[in-house]
Amino acid sequence: MPNNILLLSIKPEYADKILAGKKTVELRRVRTRLEAGDLVLVYVTSPQQILVASVEVERVITENLPQNKKDFWEQVKDKAGITYQDFQRYYQGASLGVAIYFNNKNVFNNPIKLTTLKKKLPAINPPQSYRYITDHEFKVITKLADKPLLKTKN
Numbered sequence: 001m002p003n004n005i006l007l008l009s010i011k012p013e014y015a016d017k018i019l020a021g022k023k024t025v026e027l028r029r030v031r032t033r034l035e036a037g038d039l040v041l042v043y044v045t046s047p048q049q050i051l052v053a054s055v056e057v058e059r060v061i062t063e064n065l066p067q068n069k070k071d072f073w074e075q076v077k078d079k080a081g082i083t084y085q086d087f088q089r090y091y092q093g094a095s096l097g098v099a100i101y102f103n104n105k106n107v108f109n110n111p112i113k114l115t116t117l118k119k120k121l122p123a124i125n126p127p128q129s130y131r132y133i134t135d136h137e138f139k140v141i142t143k144l145a146d147k148p149l150l151k152t153k154n
Contacts, residue, residue, distance in 0.1 A: 004038040005133040015044040023081030028098040034060050043126050049114040054149040055102035063097040072097045108145040
């Protein structure tokens with residue numbers, strides 16, 4: 001089991017790119033505790049409001065902005081599923097850039113609607129950005145997804 005399991009809120013347009021395999025880096029402005037081997041649960045924000053997949057963290061890079069902004073863009077531009085203009089807007093005024101690289105995408109057999117999730121886990125609220133998942137929450141989500149969230153390695 002990974003050390004950290006993160007529930008990450010992602011806008012529908014970017015979640016679609018993750019599911020299609022066109023986006024393998026998630027950009028953030030806030031540092032997390034994630035490290036290689038940890039797990040991210042992909043929650044698609046409104047209007048969909050569903051938990052659709054898990055991905056394994058390959059690595060995380062953090063850059064000080066704005067001094068390293070150009071280098072940061074060069075590292076993520078082909079994997080982040082975002083235009084340069086949107087990248088500039090997103091990081092405008094930010095002091096930190098975080099890139100979460102992931103692999104081993106695992107799409108759920110049964111995407112989990114927020115209403116279903118809240119029936120089983122009343123205290124869970126989709127985060128504005130992200131939140132860590134407890135072991136109990138992980139077990140409930142695994143059961144609801146009808147699929148192991150961790151891929152076994154041979």
